[in-house]
Amino acid sequence: MRSVLIAAAVGLIVSILLTPLAIRAFRRQGLGQEIRDDGPESHLSKKGTPTMGGTVIVGATVLGYVVAHLVFVGQTGWGFTATGLLLLFLMVGMGTVGFLDDYLKIRHRRSLGLNKTAKLVGQLVIGVTFAVLAINFPRDGVTPASTVVSYVRDIAPLTLGPVAFVILAYLFIAGFSNAVNLTDGLDGLAAGSSAMVLASYVVISFWQFTHDCANELIEGCYTVRDPLDITLIAASGMGACLGFLWWNTSPARIFMGDTGSLALGGLLSGLAIVTRTELLLVVLGGLFVAVTLSVIIQVAFFRATRRRVFRMAPLHHHFELAGWTESTVIVRFWLVTGMAVAFGLGLFYADWLSFVGL
Numbered sequence: 001m002r003s004v005l006i007a008a009a010v011g012l013i014v015s016i017l018l019t020p021l022a023i024r025a026f027r028r029q030g031l032g033q034e035i036r037d038d039g040p041e042s043h044l045s046k047k048g049t050p051t052m053g054g055t056v057i058v059g060a061t062v063l064g065y066v067v068a069h070l071v072f073v074g075q076t077g078w079g080f081t082a083t084g085l086l087l088l089f090l091m092v093g094m095g096t097v098g099f100l101d102d103y104l105k106i107r108h109r110r111s112l113g114l115n116k117t118a119k120l121v122g123q124l125v126i127g128v129t130f131a132v133l134a135i136n137f138p139r140d141g142v143t144p145a146s147t148v149v150s151y152v153r154d155i156a157p158l159t160l161g162p163v164a165f166v167i168l169a170y171l172f173i174a175g176f177s178n179a180v181n182l183t184d185g186l187d188g189l190a191a192g193s194s195a196m197v198l199a200s201y202v203v204i205s206f207w208q209f210t211h212d213c214a215n216e217l218i219e220g221c222y223t224v225r226d227p228l229d230i231t232l233i234a235a236s237g238m239g240a241c242l243g244f245l246w247w248n249t250s251p252a253r254i255f256m257g258d259t260g261s262l263a264l265g266g267l268l269s270g271l272a273i274v275t276r277t278e279l280l281l282v283v284l285g286g287l288f289v290a291v292t293l294s295v296i297i298q299v300a301f302f303r304a305t306r307r308r309v310f311r312m313a314p315l316h317h318h319f320e321l322a323g324w325t326e327s328t329v330i331v332r333f334w335l336v337t338g339m340a341v342a343f344g345l346g347l348f349y350a351d352w353l354s355f356v357g358l
Contacts, residue, residue: 004228012242026051053058055095065236152348177264184354197337205234284345287336
C-alpha cells in the first residue's frame with residue numbers, strides 16, 4: 001500500500017510543481033492554443049493560452065511509477081513488469097501522436113493539426129503494437145491482456161482469436177483516446193473526469209491484487225497479471241491529473257492539448273484491457289461515451305436531414321449555448337462522472353459479492 005501512496009504523491013507533486021514551469025516555458029516559446037472559429041464566442045479569449053500541458057501529465061505519471069519502484073528496489077519479487085511497461089508505452093505513444101498534432105496546430109496557427117489519416121496511422125501503430133505485445137509475455141500462464149471480451153472479469157463465451165482481439169483492442173484504444181480528446185473542451189473538464197476514472201482503477205486493480213488467484217486460489221479470485229503494478233500506474237496517473245488540474249481549472253492557465261487527452265484516453269483503455277474490465281470502462285467513463293455519442297449523433301443526423309440535434313457538438317458546448325456558464329457545465333459534468341464511477345464500482349463489487357454468497 002505504501003508504494004501506491006508514493007506513486008500517487010510523486011505524480012501529484014511533480015505535476016503541481018512542474019506545470020507552472022511549463023507555463024512559463026511555453027509562453028516564451030509562443031506555444032499558445034488556437035481556438036476553433038465556430039466555437040462559443042466566450043472561448044475566443046482563451047486564444048494564446050499555453051498548450052501541450054499533457055507533457056507534464058505524462059512525465060509525472062512515468063516518474064511516479066519509477067520512483068515507487070526505486071524506493072522499494074531490492075525487495076523480493078519487486079521490479080518493473082511487462083504490464084506496467086506496456087501501459088506506459090501506450091500512454092507515451094498516444095501522447096506522442098497528440099504532441100505532433102499540437103505542434104502542427106501551433107506551427108501553422110490553426111485549430112487543426114495532423115490530418116485524419118496521419119492521426120489514424122499514428123494511433124493504429126501504437127494501438128496494434130500494444131495489443132500484439134499484450135497477449136505475449138506470459139507469467140504462470142497469464143499474459144497482460146486476454147483474448148476474451150471482459151466486463152468485470154473475462155466473459156468465457158466471448159473468446160476471440162489473436163487477430164480479432166488485436167482489431168477490437170485497437171478500436172477500443174482509438175475510441176477512448178478520441179473520446180477523452182473530444183471531452184477536453186472546457187477548463188479542467190477532461191483532467192478532473194480522468195482523475196476520477198483513474199481513481200476507480202486504483203481501487204479495482206488493488207482489489208484484484210489482494211484477491212489474486214496467483215496468491216490465493218479462492219472463490220471469485222482474479223486472474224490478472226501484475227495487478228499491483230497496474231495500481232501504481234493508475235495511482236501515479238491520478239496524482240498527475242490532480243496536480244495538473246490545480247493550474248488547468250477555470251480560468252485555465254494551461255491546456256493539456258491533444259498531448260494529454262490522447263495519452264489519458266490511451267491509458268484508460270489500456271487499464272481496462274489489462275484488468276479485464278473493458279465493458280466496465282463504458283460505465284466508469286460514461287461521460288466520455290456520452291460526449292462521443294453526441295458528436296456521432298450530430299454528424300449522422302445533419303448528413304441525413306441537414307438539421308442539428310444539438311446547438312453544437314460536443315455535448316458540453318450545447319449546454320454552453322443553452323445558457324449555462326462554463327463553470328456550471330464543468331461541475332455538473334464532474335458530478336455525472338462521479339456518479340458513473342460510483343455506479344461502476346458498485347457493479348464491480350456486486351460481482352465479487354455474488355461469489356462470496358452475499
